[in-house]
Amino acid sequence: MTRPIHPLTGADPATLFRVLMQNGSPRAKFLPALSGMVASALLRLPSTGLERAYVEVRAEARAQMPAPIFILGHWRSGTTHLFNLLSGAPGLTYAAPVPTGMPWDFLLLGRALRPLLHRAIPDERGIDAMTVTPNAPQEDEIALASMTRPSYYHGVYFPRRFREQMRRGLFFDGCTPAEVAGWQRALRLFTEKVSLNAGGRQVLIKNPAHTAKIRQLRAVWPDARFVHIVRNPYHVYQSTQRMFAALLDMVALQDWDPAEVEAVILESYPRMMDALVSDSCELASDRFIEVRFETLEADPLGTVAAIADRLGLADPEGLVSAAKRHLDSVSGYRKQTRSVPPEVAEIVEHHWGRQLEHWGYARPVANREGAGS
Template structure:
């Protein structure tokens, strides 16, 4: 990739953010906002009054991540503040989850039956499909507030007005105040469906963690990691969430699941998987813009897309798609467990697309669910939060031949 023609240019920070970060240039930021292991662990333990983090699979990725933050992320003052807050939240949540499981072992007897997972390339329609399917009153979705702070376990009587919702709203809408252009890319509130990466953050093996900063050493560690502990932790959190507020059927989503379907099915053998399909060139261009914006919230370091070739570059993206095709052909991912959703079909006729998915999994799409989905679409027209513009570069287009098998198999048209 040419370094003279970067795939993404950072827009100016809001004036208030630039002033805060500029004033801090004379600070010893590592001393003012420490991100060392001892400080973080001590604070989480003091905050919760707990000290048992459970089994130790989280410690190595946690340590790799801290080292990567200090040596690679080049965080601003506000970036360090956001990172420290995240880390203390994730550590505290892990402590609390383990404490509830220890005190109430019957939580792990909770059955997580046939959860539905939406997977696919980032920016391939996973979010709008997730939001639409979440309108079905027969499904349960983890909301941002409960994924961020699942303990104490939510209760049915207070679920709709839990005080944690307001806190999560403050945390996640802050992203729009730090980077106003982010609002056109991804809606963030405390009461909208959460991706699984946030649920997995307490395992410290999570694409959500890797999406926040340019931490290539952590990304490389995750690329070779065993994801079983992350999915096992994910299941524990779902069990906590449904213990006092039952969910008949979970609806879940994360693009990263596409890379780990064999592990997902090991933990959830009856999972229903919906794979989204869109022109990979368009997905890569949109993802480049999204990731650049996320990293720019916390650092003034130029965005190096080459560091994230696993989801931004053509050959690695093609390998992700080829892997799933091979897994489906071999039967490792059984046909009964997976259905397809093309972006074009979802945009042109959302309900017809959803009805096909329900038929594949022998599920009933009730009139109540249809009405709720139609109302949601009417209330959220495309562009409600502005237009997300992401120019397709020559580096993206040159990868087109790599996707011939994928696009032919799923009849995915070119968009660029």
């Protein structure tokens, strides 16, 4: 697999230094990539400083930004598919590839280099066959991993400490209050910059890593709204295994242990789901909606309309029209059909039995791999 430009190339020197100090050096064959990250961080210092000053003088506009809408759900639950369907809504905006890859510099330097940067964007996501365009919606975790700690991506980049960094990035395990506050500041800054870049529009954010963080997100934006998509855990398990294997092959800078990755997948899903259920139970009905992937797949436009109605989104007809245009654009995509072996089903039932019972999912005969997860 051809490796893309490493995501940490967009980090600032302080974040890059702290991540390296915490996780150790890459393998020798990746030292040239590390040199590129360091050079990029240092060469961008003047533009980063200029952009910081530019953002500071826009404090009034940033303060008027509406609270974001968050799409939550475990990896491979259909979050990307739902993100794509909602991202064309009038009045909403989202992080595209350039802001995600250059979180410190996309308003000024990124705009100047946009034609060059667009040519560097890979044609596909790498974890599946979904195409990537210069305007494709992206999750904010790659940006956050280049701005602050913690982030689960630091475990993906430096998998010798995979379990520790996954727990820190997903659940703030072992994080100090100062680290959590720093993460919240970085998230707010990046989100406000995305909104500024779109003239102050409301930001739509999709990130599976936020699924267990409703409480911390609401501490930043008390009026935030949330859409949770849930999918049959049997399907989620196998697809998540393939996703992490592909992701680690693309961006890991150290050797990784498949057994540890498997253990983290099995332990993370129940914790994410338990935190989501606990933190969402107190939300008003117009602040939280849960949809099933199977319902979205069967009736995508009806599901989008229900989300717009429940959350009180502006111009629901425009949202449905945009969703239809997206569906037409991906009509040629074909999903793979996969079975769930009995031994795999038993693993899921043993580790994720409470979640199967909570959402009422039964063992499937065959698994149809979702188009956008």
